Amino acid sequence: MKGTLFGAAAIAALAFGLQPVMAQESIKIGFVSTFSGSQAAIGEDMRRSVDLAVEHLGGKIAGKKIEIVYEDDQFKPDVGKARSEKLVQQDKVNFIAGYIWSNVLLASLKTVTDEGDTILISANAGPSQIAGELCNKNFFSTSWQNDQTPMAMGDYLNTKGVKSLYVVGPNYAAGKDMLAGVKRTYKGTIAGEDYTKWPDQLDFSAELTKIAAAKPGGIFIFYPGAHGVQFVKQWVQAGLNKTVPLYQVFSIDAITLPQQGDLALGTLGAQEWVNDLPNEQNKKYVADFKKKYNVYPSYYGAQSYDSIMLIASAAEALKGDLSNKDKVRAEMKKANFKSLRGDFKFANNNFPIQNFYIQETVKDAGGMVTVKTIDTAVKAATDPYADKCAMK
């Protein structure tokens, strides 16, 4: 009898006390990334930046508590989709952000934006499909469209006068976009092209031997996270670092450099954000991140930080009232926040219009290997798929 009474009281408390409080007093953001397995280091960097963004916001948006629900996609599209579904259906989050991998994002998109009518902010992946025909009013990006970063690299290689290029990348959605991107702008000869098995090919001996035989003016790679570590090491071990320079996107960064170390010194890459971009919000972010975690943040982290700030800007403008989705989308589209990369505007397909920089791997004053900006590759670039998107 006592038990029943207690149970009834608990149910009453839940029904009348706790639930309305939760619903009204917090803004819930789901964050999907990879927190386990070989690519967990990327997810960790993103989580740290999201936590830092919440800290910088004082834990509140428009007076409401920020609640972040992290979900692990395990680096697998099917798991990512299931986790996203759980965030929409069960947790009833107001926004979902995150997504490192294009294939995970593509698998999860419809569940969130169409079936769940929930706004999704990609903090990294930018598959060409979503930028073009499949563009979506509930989708926003605080990163880039996949083709854009390699396109910037291609432009830079033209100005540098690199005559021939051997391109290598993994055989999945983003790998294809990236290699297509560099070939779109690069005007020299493509000396060779290889797609490797993703994600389980770790040995690049056959490809490096082909590169050595082709004697190109440069190698272009896209190998995110752990795979970038492998490629750079094997490139040096094969002695190719003495003969063929390496140009990269997303393969040498704050995540991989602790392992690549001196081997990566002098290599060039393209990126929309670099830790030394001279705006106030970026200086504060990088300084606070380094103070808190003793390492440099990566663009994964910066884009995640921006995704939270974008959400905050829209929710602040609406004084925390997120009930009218059209209003929320309209506020999001204004991009009325201070991005870590500086100027930030959305194109018609909700991908940013932004600059891309060339970064070099160097040692900082403390001897830590990091990247610094050496040039601007392109200014205010819109991705090449925007005109295929029907949205205005």
Add this chain to the structure above:
Amino acid sequence: MEYLLVQILNGVQLGLLMFLLAAGLTLTLGIMDLVNLAHGSLYMMGAYLAWTFIGWTDSFVLGVLLALPATFALGVVLEMVVMRRLYARTHLDHVLATFGLILFFNELVRVIWGPAGKSIAVPPFLANTVEILPGVPYPAYRFALIVAGGVVALLLAWLVARTRMGMLIRAGASNRRMIGALGVNIELLFSLVFGLGAVFAGLAGTIAAPIGSVKIGMGDDILILALVIIVIGGIGSIKGAFVAAMLVGQIDIFGRTYLADLLKLFMGPASASAAAPAISQVLVYVLMAGVLVWRPTGLFGQRS
């Protein structure tokens, strides 16, 4: 010509690495009739232990030498604590339990060493390239890997063919019940065999580490290929594992090297370069299917 030679060496090197991993797997599956999906975890643990020992001793060679007995001990403990309870159960239970072990070890590594990968540097004396023929450079570390892998393979061949333990191992592979009936201490034999398998897996993980990185789940990626190899070679046969690993190594490299050019003879260059990676990825599975049709128990498996 030199190009072909280098690619063949690449295949041999990949094959030897796979052989070290497959050897332990084929022993446990063939002799102990145990499906051990966590074999890849031993590969990972070997690499992480070596990373720790290299940090302590400041020497690559010492670190590797210390990691071997450590993985052996880990293997023996694992056999006594977990595996021993599984022998009487069905293969499905083995799969469930050892899959659980994979999750356990991945999480253990995360707790102890953190989520970011670790890096083992190539020892300085092997950091450069060697000329295998005048004017043909080859990474010195990979060359050393071929030599070391070859020596270990010979050692294992000697152990299996010429020693008393090897005799028991072969007998166990042929007929497990009979050697039990003949009064051989099966429990001890199983512990030793499992420990031996762990050492080879750990060694493979350790020496593969300087080429790639030491990371969580590093063994899970490569385990599938090891399973393919032992099926092709015939479960329980060390010789089979060796031949199959060599075959798979060559076929994998061949697919990545020549397939695109070969396909261009039959189709347009665009569709050839699109199809080549897809086909080269399944070549080893095609090989496995072919071998199984021809010899259902694998190249050197016991005919039943």
